[in-house]
Every structure is written in C-alpha cells, then in structure tokens.
Amino acid sequence: xxxxxxxxxxxxxxxxxxxxxxxxxxxxxxxxxxxxxxxxxxxxxxxxxxxxxxxxxxxxxxxxxxxxxxxxxxxxxxxxxxxxxxxxxxxxxxxxxxxxxxxxxxxxxxxxxxxxxxxxxxxxxxxxxxxxxxxxxxxxxxxxxxxxxxxxxxxxxxxxxxxxxxxxxx
Amino acid sequence: xxxxxxxxxxxxxxxxxxxxxxxxxxxxxxxxxxxxxxxxxxxxxxxxxxxxxxxxxxxxxxxxxxxxxxxxxxxxxxxxxxxxxxxxxxxxxxxxxxxxxxxxxxxxxxxxxxxxxxxxxxxxxxxxxxxxxxxxxxxxxxxxxxxxxxxxxxxxxxxxxxxxxxxxxxxxxxxxxxxxxxxxxxxxxxxxxxxxxxxxxxxxxxxxxxxxxxxxxxxxxxxxxxxxxxxxxxxxxxxxxxxxxxxxxxxxxxxxxxxxxxxxxxxxxxxxxxxxxxxxxxxxxxxxxxxxxxxxxxxxxxxxxxxxxxxxxxxxxxxxxxxxxxxxxxxxxxxxxxxxxxxxxxxxxxxxxxxxxxxxxxxxxxxxxxxxxxxxxxxxxxxxxxxxxxxxxxxxxxxxxxxxxxxxxxxxxxxxxxxxxxxxxxxxxxxxxxxxxxxxxxxxxxxxxxxxxxxxxxxxxxxxxxxxxxxxxxxxxxxxxxxxxxxxxxxxxxxxxxxxxxxxxxxxxxxxxxxxxxxxxxxxxxxxxxxxxxxxxxxxxxxxxxxxxxxxxxx
Numbered sequence: 018x019x020x021x022x023x024x025x026x027x028x029x030x031x032x033x034x035x036x037x038x039x040x041x042x043x044x045x046x047x048x049x050x051x052x053x054x055x056x057x058x059x060x061x062x063x064x065x066x067x068x069x070x071x072x073x074x075x076x077x078x079x080x081x082x083x084x085x086x087x088x089x090x091x092x093x094x095x096x097x098x099x100x101x102x103x104x105x106x107x108x109x110x111x112x113x114x115x116x117x118x119x120x121x122x123x124x125x126x127x128x129x130x131x132x133x134x135x136x137x138x139x140x141x142x143x144x145x146x147x148x149x150x151x152x153x154x155x156x157x158x159x160x161x162x163x164x165x166x167x168x169x170x171x172x173x174x175x176x177x178x179x180x181x182x183x184x185x186x187x
Numbered sequence: 188x189x190x191x192x193x194x195x196x197x198x199x200x201x202x203x204x205x206x207x208x209x210x211x212x213x214x215x216x217x218x219x220x221x222x223x224x225x226x227x228x229x230x231x232x233x234x235x236x237x238x239x240x241x242x243x244x245x246x247x248x249x250x251x252x253x254x255x256x257x258x259x260x261x262x263x264x265x266x267x268x269x270x271x272x273x274x275x276x277x278x279x280x281x282x283x284x285x286x287x288x289x290x291x292x293x294x295x296x297x298x299x300x301x302x303x304x305x306x307x308x309x310x311x312x313x314x315x316x317x318x319x320x321x322x323x324x325x326x327x328x329x330x331x332x333x334x335x336x337x338x339x340x341x342x343x344x345x346x347x348x349x350x351x352x353x354x355x356x357x358x359x360x361x362x363x364x365x366x367x368x369x370x371x372x373x374x375x376x377x378x379x380x381x382x383x384x385x386x387x388x389x390x391x392x393x394x395x396x397x398x399x400x401x402x403x404x405x406x407x408x409x410x411x412x413x414x415x416x417x418x419x420x421x422x423x424x425x426x427x428x429x430x431x432x433x434x435x436x437x438x439x440x441x442x443x444x445x446x447x448x449x450x451x452x453x454x455x456x457x458x459x460x461x462x463x464x465x466x467x468x469x470x471x472x473x474x475x476x477x478x479x480x481x482x483x484x485x486x487x488x489x490x491x492x493x494x495x496x497x498x499x500x501x502x503x504x505x506x507x508x509x510x511x512x513x514x515x516x517x518x519x520x521x522x523x524x525x526x527x528x529x530x531x532x533x534x535x536x537x538x539x540x541x542x543x544x545x546x547x548x549x550x551x552x553x554x555x556x557x558x559x560x561x562x563x564x565x566x567x568x569x570x571x572x573x574x575x576x577x578x579x580x581x582x583x584x585x586x587x588x589x590x591x592x593x594x595x596x597x598x599x600x601x602x603x604x605x606x607x608x609x610x611x612x613x614x615x616x617x618x619x620x621x622x623x624x625x626x627x628x629x630x631x632x633x634x635x636x637x638x639x640x641x642x643x644x645x646x647x648x649x650x651x652x653x654x655x656x657x658x659x660x661x662x663x664x665x666x667x668x669x670x671x672x673x674x675x676x677x678x679x680x681x682x683x684x685x686x687x688x689x690x691x692x693x694x695x696x697x698x699x700x701x702x703x704x705x706x707x708x709x710x711x712x713x714x715x716x717x718x719x720x721x722x723x724x725x726x727x728x729x730x731x732x733x734x735x736x737x738x739x740x741x742x
Contacts, residue, residue, distance in 0.1 A: 042222055042224070045260070046297070046299075048346070052422075052427065052460065053387050053420075053422040053427060054387075054389055054420040054422065054427065054429060055373060055387065055389065056346060056371070056373070076500070077500040077501075077502050078502070079502050083631070086542075086587075090539070090589075110315070110321075110493070110495065111314040111315050111319075111454070111493060111495045112495035112496060112497070112500065113500060114314075114429075114456065115427075115429065115456035115457070115458045115467040115469055115524075116458070116467050116524050116526075118427070118458055118460040118465060118467075119458050119459070119460050119464075119465025119466055119467045119524060119525075119526050120465060120524075120526050120544070121460075121465070122425075122460040122461060122462065122463065122464065122465040122526070123460075123463065123464055123465035123466075123525070123526020123527055123528055123542070123544070124526065124528055124542055125462075125463045125528040125540065125542075134311060135309060135310070135311035135315075135319065135321055136309075136321065136322070137309065140256075140309070140322070141258070142224075143224050143225055143226035143256055143258065143741040143742070144226070144741065145226045145227075145228050145324070145739055145741060146739065149704075149741075161703070162703065162704050162741070163703055163704065164701065164703075164704045164705075164706060164739065164741065165701045165706060167642060167665075167667050167670075167673055167701070168631060168633050168640075168642035168644075168667065169633065169640040169641075169642055169667060169670055170670070172640065172670075173670060
C-alpha cells in the first residue's frame with residue numbers, strides 16, 4: 018500500500034512537470050497588510066520600474082533571515098544596476114506580527130515589508146515552505162521562482178534579475 | 188480502490204483541462220486562458236528497531252504524509268482541490284489521519300468588490316481571537332471550514348466578511364456549525380477630514396457563533412455559543428499600536444472542565460521602527476478562551492479561534508527543546524523585543540555592522556476564585572491581578588556579525604524557565620518545571636574553489652539543566668557541494684542524563700538536492716523525541732530511528 022501510494026503520488030508530481038506553462042502568470046489579488054496594518058492588494062505591490070524580487074519569509078525562519086541579510090549587503094548595488102526592488106512578505110501570524118517591522122528595520126533592511134498573517138497569499142501562490150522567492154518582470158509577470166536558501170543562491174538570483182532587467186529594457 | 192481511481196480521474200481531468208485551456212483557440216468567455224498551479228509535498232520515513240533509545244515503530248514499517256494542491260484560475264473564476272494521503276501517517280501524527288482522500292476543494296468567483304467561495308476555505312478575523320481557520324501541514328493541523336465565504340468591499344476602506352460552515356476533522360467534519368461576521372474600517376479612507384492625517388486609524392469588529400446540539404443528560408449545555416471582539420490599530424510615523432478585546436459567553440467544554448464561566452481575552456501590541464532600530468512590547472490576558480466547534484474536542488482538534496503564545500519562537504534545536512504553548516484555561520503574559528543594527532565602520536559595528544536582538548517574556552497564571560457552584564464549576568477572576576504560578580520566563584540575547592568577506596558569526600545566550608504543570612498531559616511528560624541555560628554558536632564560512640562557491644555552516648549548542656533529562660549538546664554541520672547539492676550532519680548527545688544508561692547519542696545525516704522549486708532530500712539516523720512547534724502550537728515527536736525521504740515542488 019505504502020509503495021503503491023508513493024508511486025502514484027510521485028507520478029502525479031512528475032506529470033505536473035510536463036505542463037510547464039508559458040503564459041504569463043501574475044500575483045493574484047489577495048489582501049495582505051503593510052506595517053501600518055492597512056490592507057493592500059498583493060497584485061499591486063510589484064515594481065513597475067524594473068524587476069521585483071518577492072520573498073516569502075518569517076521572523077522564526079533562519080535561512081530566510083540569512084538570505085535577506087545577505088542580499089542587504091548587495092542591495093544598493095543591485096538597485097543601481099537593475100532598478101530591482103525587493104518586497105519581503107512575512108508569513109508571521111498574530112504571535113509575531115508586532116516583531117516583523119522592528120526586526121526588519123533593526124537589521125537595517127530597506128525592503129518593502131508586508132504581512133500575510135493567515136498565509137492567504139502564500140497558499141494562493143502555492144508556497145509550501147519559506148524561504149520562497151519569486152522574480153517578477155516590470156509588468157508583474159512571474160518569470161522564475163526558487164524554494165529554500167543556501168548561501169550562494171543569491172548569485173543565481175542576481176543572474177536571473179540581470180536577465181529580467183535586460184529583457185525589460187529591450 | 189474505486190476511491191483511488193476516482194481521484195486519479197479527477198487529477199487527470201485537471202491536468203488535461205489545463206493543457207486544453209492553454210493550447211486551444213476555441214475556448215472563449217470567462218474560462219479562457221486558464222492557468223493551473225499547485226504544489227506537492229511528500230514526507231516518508233522507514234522506521235527500524237533501535238532498543239537503545241526505545242525507538243517507536245509503525246506496524247506497517249514505513250509511514251508517509253503527502254499532499255498535492257491544485258488551483259485553477261480563469262478570469263474571475265478560481266477552483267481548486269487538495270489530495271492528502273497518509274498511508275499510514277508518520278509517527279507523532281494522529282491515527283485518524285491514516286487515509287487518502289480529498290480534504291479541500293472549492294470554487295470561487297471574485298471581482299474588485301465581491302469575492303464568493305463555496306467549498307473549503309481559510310479565514311481569519313482580526314488577530315484571530317474569534318476566528319482563525321488555517322493550515323499547518325507539519326503539525327497535522329487543518330481547521331478549514333467547508334461552507335460559504337463572502338468578502339465584500341462596498342467602498343474603499345471597508346471590508347466586510349461573512350462565513351458559515353463546518354470545520355474539517357481529519358477526514359470528517361465537525362459536529363458544530365460555525366457562523367461569523369467581520370467588518371474592518373479604515374477611518375482615513377472613509378472620513379474625508381482624516382484623508383490627509385498622518386495618524387492612521389483602523390477599527391474592526393467580529394462576531395462568531397457555534398451551534399452544537401446538547402445531548403448531555405445531566406447538564407444543560409448552551410447550544411449556541413457566541414464570541415465577540417473589537418479591535419483598533421493606530422499608527423503614526425514609526426509607531427504602531429494594535430489592540431483587540433474578545434468576550435466569549437459561557438461554553439462548558441472538556442478543556443475547561445465544563446465551567447459555565449464566560450471567557451475573555453485582551454491582546455495589545457505596540458511597536459516602533461526607526462533606522463537600524465526596532466522595538467516591540469506586547470501584553471495579553473487570556474481567560475477561558477478555548478473555543479472549538481465540538482465542546483468535547485481536545486488537542487489540536489477543531490479550534491475555531493487562535494490562542495497565540497506571547498513568547499519568542501525559538502528556532503535552534505536546543506532553544507526549542509522546552510517550548511511553551513499557551514495554557515488554554517488562562518494566563519497573563521508580557522513580552523518585549525529590541526532589535527538594533529550597529530552601523531558598520533564604528534568600533535562596535537566592525538567593518539560590516541553588528542546585529543543585536545534582545546527578547547524577554549514573562550507568563551503567569553491568572554487568579555481564580557470559585558463562586559461555590561461545583562457542578563457548574565464557576566469562578567471569577569480579577570482582570571488586573573497576576574496569578575502567583577509562574578508559567579514561563581525567558582530572557583535571551585543574540586548577536587550576529589559578519590567578521591570578514593567569508594565568515595559570519597552568531598552567538599546567543601538564553602535563560603528559560605518552563606512550567607508544564609498546567610499544560611495538556613501530552614506535553615507535560617515527567618518533568619513539570621524545567622530551568623535551563625542555553626548557549627549557541629553558529630559560524631558560516633563561504634569560499635571559492637576553482638570559481639565555484641562553497642559554504643560550510645556549523646552550529647554548536649549546549650543546554651544545561653538539573654531537571655528532566657539533564658544536559659544536552661548539539662552539533663549541526665551543513666555543507667553545500669555545488670549550487671544545488673548539499674549535505675547535513677546532526678549529532679545530539681544527552682551527556683548529562685541523570686540516568687547514566689540513558690546518555691544516548693543521536694546521529695543523523697542527509698543529502699539533498701534543490702533546484703528552482705523542486706527539492707529532494709534523503710536522510711537517515713536516530714532522532715531524539717521532542718516537540719515540533721509552529722506558531723506556538725506543538726506536536727510531540729517520539730524517539731525514532733530510520734530512513735527519511737522528502738520531496739517537494741510547486742509549479
């Protein structure tokens with residue numbers, strides 16, 4: 018029973034890989050909150066001037082903080098070169114919500130910070146774990162995504178940001 | 188078997204509808220140009236005998252938890268489903284999960300003002316004191332509601348919500364019906380004289396009621412139980428203040444030992460964010476606010492509302508060994524956090540800057556004075572008085588600093604006192620009160636060989652206590668092999684166990700591959716028992732030895 022179910026589920030997983038979609042996919046219209054607790058539609062938070070890195074994170078997620086801290090050191094240069102904007106969406110719930118802004122600013126992050134307190138946007142974008150990073154072009158299309166973070170992953174991310182920035186300028 | 192064939196048919200229809208929607212020209216109207224997205228996760232473990240640690244096993248040998256989510260969107264229409272399979276569930280999960288089936292399916296229509304969902308949905312009102320339906324896969328917690336949900340935005344600044352339905356109960360439904368209304372009003376958007384104000388005010392209110400039939404022969408139980416809440420959020424510049432008060436009418440239940448007293452909760456959070464600095468302070472008073480769609484439910488079953496713990500969510504292995512969830516009967520808590528980034532180039536900041544985080548939390552019981560009626564188990568509690576019993580104390584400091592281009596260091600010291608006397612039996616174990624000191628050091632070293640980047644990460648952790656199983660030492664090593672492959676090794680040694688025969692060593696390792704949104708991880712070894720906590724709710728994980736496999740993807 019176990020191995021048969023495993024086989025079926027693996028089949029379902031890999032069959033979905035065949036259906037890689039070429040059509041544009043955008044962030045859906047789901048309500049999230051900014052640090053002043055005001056509702057904002059997630060479909061409107063992308064950067065129209067260049068690429069957007071949409072990063073799902075949480076105050077209790079160590080690799081997330083490591084990733085955002087690492088990017089912090091390069092952020093000014095990345096912005097100068099590509100006009101990229103990083104939007105960090107915290108999936109912290111009521112327990113940790115009050116810490117999200119203080120932690121972000123207390124680490125010197127200058128990103129746009131939003132809160133997805135009941136994981137509505139997270140589920141709408143099928144994010145099963147944090148950290149999970151999406152890359153959007155200046156029209157808001159999701160062009161790439163990546164789950165997890167290991168030091169060094171930011172190099173690959175920046176290569177993709179450069180590609181998107183060049184695509185946009187053509 | 189028929190059930191499984193049905194599931195496969197449904198999945199195939201989804202997949203093919205996706206292809207046709209994207210490749211054919213004859214689709215038109217609202218359903219054209221649809222998109223299928225989803226995610227998939229599988230955790231499997233094969234358990235083996237290990238007498239030294241009394242490892243638990245499953246009669247089936249191996250366990251597996253898996254799900255696949257599918258969401259189809261076309262124009263203003265959306266539909267989706269989730270298949271879950273536990274054949275059987277991993278150790279530590281409730282045996283009522285041992286099935287395969289569709290646990291979530293819905294259809295949704297939305298436009299800029301209106302959003303209607305029929306089927307399963309998640310929802311939270313305010314801070315969740317009256318209603319929070321959510322999904323926490325790793326805990327085996329899913330209290331989604333099957334029914335109807337409506338969101339309506341009549342004008343900018345107003346959001347109205349209404350829900351009705353029954354909650355998920357493993358592969359079944361709650362005996363009680365949940366009904367709720369919520370309104371949120373952004374004063375700056377609604378009142379023209381506040382449009383330009385630098386102070387932002389948002390107010391809100393919610394009402395949630397549960398109906399459950401009374402079949403008790405000795406007690407007269409309320410069939411309709413209401414829970415109301417009001418909230419306000421004030422912000423100006425870097426300041427933010429959020430407060431919510433909830434009141435629940437009498438709700439005799441298994442958790443409160445059939446007390447006919449009403450319940451209430453107050454949660455207040457204030458925060459300040461500046462440049463390279465942030466601080467927050469929170470307080471809460473919780474009294475008899477456990478609210479479920481079955482009054483006989485316990486454990487993780489059928490929560491209607493959310494009972495957040497007001498303590499730091501520790502992430503290292505040993506700092507989360509003695510975790511603290513909210514005591515549902517009642518508690519009073521206060522917590523403060525300070526985050527500071529010492530600028531680079533200064534004496535304390537060093538070349539790259541230094542991060543400091545300080546946190547403290549204190550939780551005590553609330554006082555209760557019985558009012559005499561023992562059958563109704565009534566009591567009164569002075570709202571402003573703090574009870575004598577200490578539930579939790581925690582003070583911790585974390586410093587992290589990048590020392591050179593290649594090397595980062597994090598160190599932290601934690602003092603914790605945890606009292607499990609008033610926790611549900613599954614959590615309390617043998618030790619009722621544990622006082623511990625915890626020290627953690629973490630180093631990350633990044634280097635290049637032949638222009639390829641490699642990273643090594645090492646965590647060393649020590650916990651010392653005279654209670655429970657005594658002292659622990661934990662070492663964790665992670666090494667990236669290429670940009671996609673990595674290996675990890677974890678060792679935990681219970682060197683201070685008062686029982687010398689139980690001074691066990693727990694060794695495990697894993698190799699993983701990660702690319703884009705696909706990941707696979709194969710591991711093996713011995714794992715110590717403990718609690719897996721997400722968002723202040725903890726699931727016990729028994730001691731076990733075996734081989735694990737994790738697959739995850741999204742598309």
